[in-house]
Amino acid sequence: MPEMHHFTYGLITPVLAYVASCLGAATGLSATSRARAATDNRTRAVWLLVGALAIGGTGVWVMHFIAMLGFTVTDMPINYDIPQTVLSALVAVVVVAIGLFIVGFAGDRPVWLVSGGVVAGLGVATMHYMGIAAMRMSGGMEFSLPVVGLSVAIAIIAATAALWLSVNVRGRGATLGAALIMGVAVSGMHYTGMAALTITGTPGVPTSGTTAIDLLGPLILGIAALTVALVFVVLMWPTEDEMRDQQEFEARMARQAGTTASERVTRHAAKREAAASRH
Secondary structure, three states, X not given: OOOEEOOOOOOHHHHHHHHHHHHHHHXXXXXXXXXXXXXXXXXXXXXXHHHHHHHHHHHHHHHHHHHXXXXXXXXXXXXXXXXXXXXXXXXXXXXXXXXXXXXXXXXXXXXXXXXXXXXXXXXXXXXXXXHHHOEEOOOEEEEOHHHHXXXXXXXXXXXXXXXXXXXXXXXXXXXXXXHHHXXXXXXXXXXXXXXXXXXXXXXXXXXXXXXXXXXXXXXXXXHHXXXXXXXXXXXXXXXXXXXXXXXXXXXXXXXXXXXHHHHHHHHHHHHHXXXXXXX
């Protein structure tokens, strides 16, 4: 049986994968905090989409494939199918978006949290195994169903926790702590899923697909660049508290303007009555 190596380059890939997951989670949670403060559905939807791109794209997908760069099999070079790999990224973003939209618009009642968590968790697990299925090598793949089931359960729990955090976390410190926890959960799901995999067959060179560096390198760098752009957008935008303070200020000014206008009307009416009484 071929020998598998999950940490070919030592701690480099798991640590980078964890950092990417935490960065995506922190950016996504910061975006969803803005969604909470949004006063109209369109703005809320935009921020939820930003959160889905950050969490699903960087927090989940990039984490998975950075970790996969450290996965090798003795005498079995690994290539990747391009369409299936790209599709797995879209799946990650879409399922996270569905979960965020459920709790973002319906609320964080248990029924909605669980529903969104199940959808997002199953989607994340699907993305993970799609990414594995995208591998092209001379050997075959077998899976331990109990371990697969455990990885899916972890994905659902992690997704549900992420959705709860997206509607409850307040402040930079809490966001950072939540991101670190989410990074552990996503990484744990990934390596649990990889533990379910066994490679069979004989050494050889794959006959299809693209090498990991040629395919994953540009994709990971592209999504990383998008994440950096999202980070700048989030940092430049007012925080949730600042948005709420602005809304309260505008509401107070509107009330004052309304009161002033009402006082003017009352004074004008009083003047007319006084003038009429004189005549």
